[in-house]
Amino acid sequence: xxxxxLKKELSRCLSCRLKPCEKACPLGVSPHDFILAAKSGxxxxxxxxxxxxxxxxxxxxxxxxxxFCQAACIRRKIDYAVQIPCLQAQMIERGNLPPLxxxxxxxxxxxxxxxxxxxxxxxxxxxxxxxYVDLYEKESTLGGAVRLIPQSRLPKEVLDKEIARLTQNDRxxxxxxxxxxxxxxxxxxxxxxxxxxxxxIPRTLGIKGEEHCISYKEYLQNPTKYQAEKIAVxxxxxxxxxxALTANTNVEMFVRRRREDMRIDKNKHEELDKKGVVIRAxxxxxxxxxxxxxxxxTTISNQITSEGKAAPCPETKKSLSGYGIIIxxxxxxxxxxxxxxGFITAGDMTGTTGTVVExxxxxxxxxx
Numbered sequence: 001x002x003x004x005x006l007k008k009e010l011s012r013c014l015s016c017r018l019k020p021c022e023k024a025c026p027l028g029v030s031p032h033d034f035i036l037a038a039k040s041g042x043x044x045x046x047x048x049x050x051x052x053x054x055x056x057x058x059x060x061x062x063x064x065x066x067x068f069c070q071a072a073c074i075r076r077k078i079d080y081a082v083q084i085p086c087l088q089a090q091m092i093e094r095g096n097l098p099p100l101x102x103x104x105x106x107x108x109x110x111x112x113x114x115x116x117x118x119x120x121x122x123x124x125x126x127x128x129x130x131x132y133v134d135l136y137e138k139e140s141t142l143g144g145a146v147r148l149i150p151q152s153r154l155p156k157e158v159l160d161k162e163i164a165r166l167t168q169n170d171r172x173x174x175x176x177x178x179x180x181x182x183x184x185x186x187x188x189x190x191x192x193x194x195x196x197x198x199x200x201i202p203r204t205l206g207i208k209g210e211e212h213c214i215s216y217k218e219y220l221q222n223p224t225k226y227q228a229e230k231i232a233v234x235x236x237x238x239x240x241x242x243x244a245l246t247a248n249t250n251v252e253m254f255v256r257r258r259r260e261d262m263r264i265d266k267n268k269h270e271e272l273d274k275k276g277v278v279i280r281a282x283x284x285x286x287x288x289x290x291x292x293x294x295x296x297x298t299t300i301s302n303q304i305t306s307e308g309k310a311a312p313c314p315e316t317k318k319s320l321s322g323y324g325i326i327i328x329x330x331x332x333x334x335x336x337x338x339x340x341x342g343f344i345t346a347g348d349m350t351g352t353t354g355t356v357v358e359x360x361x362x363x364x365x366x367x368x
Contacts, residue, residue: 001090010039012082016074021084024072026361027060029053031069031084034091047095050088055124056117056162057097059146060357061089062154065238066265068357097165105171106130110367111189113180114196116144117356118347120166121363122194127171129367131192135172138179142167144198145348146356148220148239150246183340192344194366199332199348205234209288212295216243216329223247228324232297234285235329236262238355243329244277252278252323254285256302256310263354284312288326296321 001009013035022030034046050057064085073081108131112122115137126133141147142163146154167174180186187193202215216239219226223246233243236255241264244251255262259269259281272279280299287298301316334349346366347359 001086006087006090009083009087010035012075013039014074020072020074021069021082024068025053026068026357027053027364029057029069029088031082031087035082035084035087038087038091043091043095044098045095046091048098050091051098054357054360055120055166056146056159056356056360058089058092058158059154059162060360061085061087061092062158063146063149063355064088064357065263065355097162100127100165100169102127102169102171103130105132108132108191109134109189110192110194111136111186112194112196112363113183113186114144114198114347115139115142115174115176116196116198116347117146117359118196118198118349118353118363118366119144119194120163121360122196122346122367123172123363124166124360125364125367126192127169131171133172134175134190135167136175136178136180138177140176142174142176145217148217148242150220150242152245153242183343187343192367194344194346194363195340195349196346196363196366197334197349199334201335202328202332203330204328205285205330207285207287209290209295210328212288212290213326213328216240216327217332219243219325219327220246226325228294230294230322230324232285232295232323232326233329234327235331236264237329237331238264239331240327240329241268241272243327245271245275250278251275252280254283254297254299255279255281256284258282258304282310284310286317291321293324294321295323295326297323297326 019032029050034049037045069084070081075082110126110131111134112119113136115135123133143159230250231247233240233253244253259279282302283299285297286300289296297320299318301313302310303313305311344366346363347353353359353362
């Protein structure tokens, strides 16, 4: 964003007295306030106002969907919403991340198990309240599912910088490559224990031939490993979008509902169109058959009922062939029966978060 473009976008903010954008933010960041500071040229103050509430401020600015602050923006009634997430990312880029200001230690120690966005949100809140924190992560890096977001949407150096700011201080001890399975023994050692274990189990289609699919996690962790002339992506949400935009080949997305029901922003639809991704809306895959090096898909068309549900239409079966890779991008879940009783949980384990900002908010609230 050029300086002129930035000033133009800042000027579009109406400085609403009731601040609906702030109320719509899961973290309570006030776009009204940081835009006001930015209009006066004080980008450092704007960055401080954002970072006081958001431990991953530039990350959220780059990946937040329009369903929060932008959806509440009054400017929409005139033309279109102020591009608040973009402005937030710009403020952190131009104003720089301020150092963390921490209170005196309270003498207590907490454990956070899981280093994804919810776990990082919990760490943020705990150290702001004087706790020492041991952060346990079974993988070799922190960030969890946020690391699956393609470089084109979220440069890894941005995420690394924000995680380092949060964890590289005398209040936080990070234990990487450390999987905790005996939660009770950990609980005995700490004043507080928060579980934020993410969603380890990918959702499946539940159809014949599903063993020929790969999960979105497998694909996004190493997309160069999975090359094919034609790729099918099952799903219409953010992870399906990331898979479709990452693939350097012919991509078709299979979406049970209408295109307008897809949980992605308008500009992402434009990116899909620009890339030439075919969106097979109102289409479900019912069977997968592998033939030599490719797969043939049996599909059925859906219709939206009066209750707003997608229901299959009889006698609409089709056979589509030539798919070298089929990616299940339906999201993941944490089995409720495996959540240990008596523990504070955060993030995807609660079943109530679907975005980075919501996961951060969940972790912060769990730590309060």
